[in-house]
Amino acid sequence: MAKRIDVSDLNVYYGGFKAVEGVTMTVEPRSVTAFIGPSGCGKSTFLRTLNRMHEVTPGGRVEGKVMLDDQDLYASSVDPVAVRRTVGMVFQRPNPFPTMSIYDNVAAGLRLNGVKGRKKLDEVVEKSLQGANLWKEVKDRLGKPGAGLSGGQQQRLCIARAIAVEPQVLLMDEPCSALDPISTLAIEDLIGELKSKYTIVIVTHNMQQAARVSDRTAFFNLAATGKPGKLVEIDDTQRIFNNPSVKATEDYISGRFG
Amino acid sequence: MTTSTTASPGPSAGSAGASASGTSRAGATSAATTGAAATPPSTRGTAPTELGHKARGRAVKDQLARVVMWAAFLLALVPLVWILWTVGSKGYHLLLDAQWWTNSQRGITSRREGGGAVHAIQGTLIQGLTTAAISVPIGILTAIYLVEYGRGRLAKAVSFMVDILTGVPSIVAGLFVYALWVTTFGLQRVGFAVCLALVLLMIPVVVRSTEEMLKLVPNELREASYALGVPKWKTIMKVVLPTAFSGIVTGVLLGLARVMGETAPLLILGPYTKSIATDLFGGLMPTLPTMINQDRTEVLQPAVDRMWASALTLILIVLLLNVAGRVVARFGSVKR
Structure with a gap:
């Protein structure tokens, strides 16, 4: 059920400001692709165009093509809401719904999209929480508020919530940057397991994390503040970290930059 | 899956190395500061009083702000209590009927x-x-x-x-x-x-x-x-x-x-x-x-x-x- 993403010559704008310019890349199914680069280089912005979340920001628009297998995400007949059901997202800060219990948080995606039936929901909630390695920790307190969990548990709850709607692709926008090392390790292990089922794209500021979890790595950079961010190169993670073909990548990775 | 598990010890060692270098750097700076504090023992008499001065000034301001806030609160409370007392004491007996x-x-x-x-x-x-x-x-x-x-x-x-x-x-x-x-x-x-x-x-x-x-x-x-x-x-x-x-x-x-x-x-x-x-x-x-x-x-x-x-x-x-x-x-x- 994982799908390939083909991006060709994509420009992203916020109002009159060009945030990202000319990205062309392929994201392989059932693999982890990491985006690295300095702050403000547009990697998060670009990530958000993969499920049309950038349109939530007023003035956000794109030029170019994003193909999910053979479906153009930006074709005029495509509903952005449907895109987001297919391409899920996990955010930087854990954001469980504060009015809902753990159970309701995981079931939220299905429930809000009209799925009813306790039995079906029970199944999905257990499966998703197990998928997010959280089931054992919370199975006795599913009725308790989701906001009462620790930060790392909350983030895994958010991952469970995202995979409960069975997306084809999972986008993760710095999912560990608000977490301690132990929770980070738990999430990284989880990413390693999830990639057997999903296409995963992860933005990270932590290069060791990119090296640990990803199969392919894309390096983004920007010429100067106020200029649009660009994709410098994308390659196998091993190559990017050991023998990158562009000098800027090597400079960034070896810490001589940014 | 296997790659990630085999990969994880290496980078975690790497992060340990990074944190070790971080602590060593922090250790160096702390050593520098203690060194700086230790070198001029002659000025030891002035430094603490300076610190003391600032703290006292702020404590006075803190106390002042506290008093003003409490006074404002009590002042605002006066009409409220007054109204409630007046209305309550003059009106309550009919409500009991x-x-x-x-x-x-x-x-x-x-x-x-x-x-x-x-x-x-x-x-x-x-x-x-x-x-x-x-x-x-x-x-x-x-x-x-x-x-x-x-x-x-x-x-x-x-x-x-x-x-x-x-x-x-x-x-x-x-x-x-x-x-x-x-x-x-x-x-x-x-x-x-x-x-x-x-x-x-x-x-x-x-x-x-x-x-x-x-x-x-x-x-x-x-x-x-x-x-x-x-x-x-x-x-x-x-x-x-x-x-x-x-x-x-x-x-x-x-x-x-x-x-x-x-x-x-x-x-x-x-x-x-x-x-x-x-x-x-x-x-x-x-x-x-x-x-x-x-x-x-x-x-x-x-x-x-x-x-x-x-x-x-x-x-x-x-x-x-x-x-x-x-x-x-x-x-x-x-x-x-």
Whole structure:
């Protein structure tokens, strides 16, 4: 059920400001692709165009093509809401719904999209929480508020919530940057397991994390503040970290930059 | 899977190395600072007093600010306690009488004792709740528009109008409805006309407070919902509004408390009567504020007693509504 993403010559704008310019890349199914680069280089912005979340920001628009297998995400007949059901997202800060219990948080995606039936929901909630390695920790307190969990548990709850709607692709926008090392390790292990089922794209500021979890790595950079961010190169993670073909990548990775 | 597990020890060693270098750097800086502190032992006498000086200056300011704040708080408390004490002590004994809650003032002159306020209580509740039933939906929907949808000129215009409406004196609202209801349409003065005037006063309160509460809902929650493929309207209904629920209820109650104590439009559109009148479209409707106003002009003791008692009753009703609102807000609000 994982799908390939083909991006060709994509420009992203916020109002009159060009945030990202000319990205062309392929994201392989059932693999982890990491985006690295300095702050403000547009990697998060670009990530958000993969499920049309950038349109939530007023003035956000794109030029170019994003193909999910053979479906153009930006074709005029495509509903952005449907895109987001297919391409899920996990955010930087854990954001469980504060009015809902753990159970309701995981079931939220299905429930809000009209799925009813306790039995079906029970199944999905257990499966998703197990998928997010959280089931054992919370199975006795599913009725308790989701906001009462620790930060790392909350983030895994958010991952469970995202995979409960069975997306084809999972986008993760710095999912560990608000977490301690132990929770980070738990999430990284989880990413390693999830990639057997999903296409995963992860933005990270932590290069060791990119090296640990990803199969392919894309390096983004920007010429100067106020200029649009660009994709410098994308390659196998091993190559990017050991023998990158562009000098800027090597400079960034070896810490001589940014 | 296997690659990730085999890969994890290496990088974790790497991160350990990084943290080790970090600590060594931190150790170096701390060593430098201790070194700096240790080298000039001769100036040891001045350094601590300097530190002491700054701390003392700030402590004085802290104490001053504390005293000023407490004084302001107590000052604000004086009129509040005074009002409650005056109204309570002068009004409570009539409230202990069962007929206060069951009888009207029909056939009771200001010379006579007895009778009750049930006609005015009913009038106040009916008018207050009718006003709320009209203004709460309009107010909340306006706030949702302003926060979630409103962009550009129309939203600015709406926001500006709400500001103007906030500043409209209540007597102007009353006169406006009078001009419309009685002068233009030639209708009788009835309870519903009063409600319309009160709606004008309540809407801006509800809009402003709801707007603030909706703005407090973190954008991340909206994004989390969108990312699950939930449409915007459903996100607002199921995520944004429940998160802001208790704040919205508080705002609505503040608005309700304001209109229930409102008097000017009532004097114009709904003068006092002494009999029970529960029909919003059937003529004049007595209310607690107009009852207070009526008895205020009397010099005879029974009427004066009734004035204080109805004032206390009004305070109690507003208090009860507030408590009820808090209880309602507790359900379905943010869980901790």
